[in-house]
Amino acid sequence: MELLKRLENYSKTEAEVVAFKNAFTDETITYSELWSYSDKIAKHINETVECDKKPVVVYGHKSPLMLAAFLACVKTGHPYCPVDISMPQERLKDIVEASETKLLIAMVDTEVTAVNKWNKSEVDTMVSEDAVELPKDNYVSGSDVYYIIFTSGSTGKPKGVMITADCLDNYLDWMEQIMNRSTDKKQLTYLNQAPFSFDLSVMDTYTSLYTGGTIWSMEKRVQEDMGLMHSKLKESGLNVWVSTPSFMNVCLLNKEFNGENLPDFTTFLFCGEVLTNKTARELMKRFPNAEVINTYGPTESTVAVTEVVINDEMAGSEHPLSIGYDKPGTKIFIMDDKYTYPGKPEGEKGEIVIAGNTVAAGYLNQPELTADKFFKLSTPDGEMWAYKTGDEGYKEKELLYYCGRMDFQIKLNGYRIELGDIESNILEMDDVTYCVVLPIEKRGEVKGLAAFVTLDHPVEDEFEYSQSVRKYIAEKLPHYMVPKKCIVLDEMPMTNNGKADRRALKEML
Ligand code: AMP
Numbered sequence: 001m002e003l004l005k006r007l008e009n010y011s012k013t014e015a016e017v018v019a020f021k022n023a024f025t026d027e028t029i030t031y032s033e034l035w036s037y038s039d040k041i042a043k044h045i046n047e048t049v050e051c052d053k054k055p056v057v058v059y060g061h062k063s064p065l066m067l068a069a070f071l072a073c074v075k076t077g078h079p080y081c082p083v084d085i086s087m088p089q090e091r092l093k094d095i096v097e098a099s100e101t102k103l104l105i106a107m108v109d110t111e112v113t114a115v116n117k118w119n120k121s122e123v124d125t126m127v128s129e130d131a132v133e134l135p136k137d138n139y140v141s142g143s144d145v146y147y148i149i150f151t152s153g154s155t156g157k158p159k160g161v162m163i164t165a166d167c168l169d170n171y172l173d174w175m176e177q178i179m180n181r182s183t184d185k186k187q188l189t190y191l192n193q194a195p196f197s198f199d200l201s202v203m204d205t206y207t208s209l210y211t212g213g214t215i216w217s218m219e220k221r222v223q224e225d226m227g228l229m230h231s232k233l234k235e236s237g238l239n240v241w242v243s244t245p246s247f248m249n250v251c252l253l254n255k256e257f258n259g260e261n262l263p264d265f266t267t268f269l270f271c272g273e274v275l276t277n278k279t280a281r282e283l284m285k286r287f288p289n290a291e292v293i294n295t296y297g298p299t300e301s302t303v304a305v306t307e308v309v310i311n312d313e314m315a316g317s318e319h320p321l322s323i324g325y326d327k328p329g330t331k332i333f334i335m336d337d338k339y340t341y342p343g344k345p346e347g348e349k350g351e352i353v354i355a356g357n358t359v360a361a362g363y364l365n366q367p368e369l370t371a372d373k374f375f376k377l378s379t380p381d382g383e384m385w386a387y388k389t390g391d392e393g394y395k396e397k398e399l400l401y402y403c404g405r406m407d408f409q410i411k412l413n414g415y416r417i418e419l420g421d422i423e424s425n426i427l428e429m430d431d432v433t434y435c436v437v438l439p440i441e442k443r444g445e446v447k448g449l450a451a452f453v454t455l456d457h458p459v460e461d462e463f464e465y466s467q468s469v470r471k472y473i474a475e476k477l478p479h480y481m482v483p484k485k486c487i488v489l490d491e492m493p494m495t496n497n498g499k500a501d502r503r504a505l506k507e508m509l
Contacts, residue, residue: 060107084195330356
């Protein structure tokens with residue numbers, strides 16, 4: 001596969017380029033170390049488990065050897081399942097069981113066991129051994145599964161999304177084009193903020209590895225200490241930002257977060273949730289020389305499948321930002337529940353269906369769920385492998401627009417309401433930094449709406465503030481869209497994936 005070929009080439013260049021750096025511990029790994037360490041770990045994998053293409057679970061946080069372990073797995077024909085320490089132990093256990101793994105590589109201590117289990121000191125010993133000649137015939141390639149990322153499933157058990165070597169190569173070809181277009185600079189430094197168990201990390205980690213860049217990784221404790229984070233950022237030399245918009249909103253609270261203090265940024269890439277006009281505007285004001293790019297996609301189609309560079313006109317408009325143009329090799333359709341080509345015409349809303357060369361092979365060991373969500377779409381150009389996203393959207397002049405989850409639409413007293421509509425409006429208030437609106441339900445029936453907000457200042461009288469939000473919204477939206485109450489939070493609860501934790505918010509009602 002192209003990625004592995006390139007990594008081998010980078011490992012042989014004379015200049016020792018750092019492939020990955022942990023910004024807190026300052027631990028690094030160069031391309032040549034990454035290559036040789038992964039060979040050494042791979043040798044032990046070959047000696048421990050048979051080459052049956054079963055996944056290897058790699059548990060840990062943001063240490064350089066995590067990457068070497070990932071690479072070792074795919075060099076021996078095994079997909080890897082990355083599990084971050086932010087996952088509860090129960091979740092790790094579920095993943096070990098669901099993946100039927102024969103090997104758990106635990107770079108951080110855990111009680112969870114598997115048929116074979118290695119800890120960090122064992123891996124440290126492996127990489128300190130003499131160099132090995134590893135045969136290349138077992139490398140994952142083509143339709144072999146490269147990684148499996150587990151996402152939460154509606155049944156309460158996680159489901160493993162199988163991304164093949166071809167999916168990843170196709171995705172990276174596109175990302176390389178985006179980066180070449182975005183900047184003339186070579187050997188870029190990429191922010192890694194998302195945990196490895198979240199597909200967003202693939203955007204920074206693998207784009208950087210594919211193009212010979214450096215991953216500058218911020219572990220959890222840096223992200224949780226704003227002062228530390230900003231001092232680290234200032235000395236980072238970062239060029240490419242990759243995060244959810246939520247994380248950016250937190251960073252924007254610090255007025256020092258700007259192009260004067262961080263002059264090397266060329267590109268800001270967002271994915272995973274709605275990028276609001278307000279966030280884009282603020283960011284473009286603070287970093288006038290950098291590009292802000294909105295991308296969209298689910299784990300099931302290798303991170304992202306659309307992208308658009310946000311310009312002043314888009315950011316300044318009342319119209320929510322587009323999520324972008326289809327990437328090469330992908331066609332996005334807007335469909336109804338018949339899922340037939342060519343789907344709905346331009347301008348009409350429907351379910352976003354993604355077809356093309358980065359759509360996952362399916363869910364690991366879940367043929368029924370796979371058959372439910374993935375299908376072969378017949379088109380005049382032949383069959384395309386497709387995924388039903390459950391997202392609602394529409395297209396206009398080839399640009400895709402996101403209208404929320406199909407399941408976030410609610411009815412209140414017969415009125416149809418998009419919660420995102422209210423959220424965007426509340427977010428337009430100057431002092432609101434984050435907003436989530438949820439239905440207040442009694443016995444399954446929606447009785448009203450509640451808005452949760454974080455502000456850029458403390459509030460003394462919450463009731464009075466709540467009234468001011470209601471008044472503001474009443475001026476902009478129909479009466480039935482005005483939240484009954486507005487709850488001011490010091491901090492928005494977040495899921496491990498860096499999105500607002502709607503379940504935790506619901507419990508506050
Ligand atoms: P995940 O699999 O965690 O990446 O989540 C995928 C889901 O995140 C998509 O199905 C969308 O609902 C949402 N999403 C991803 N990108 C965007 C975006 N740019 N704007 C709005 N929602 C997004």
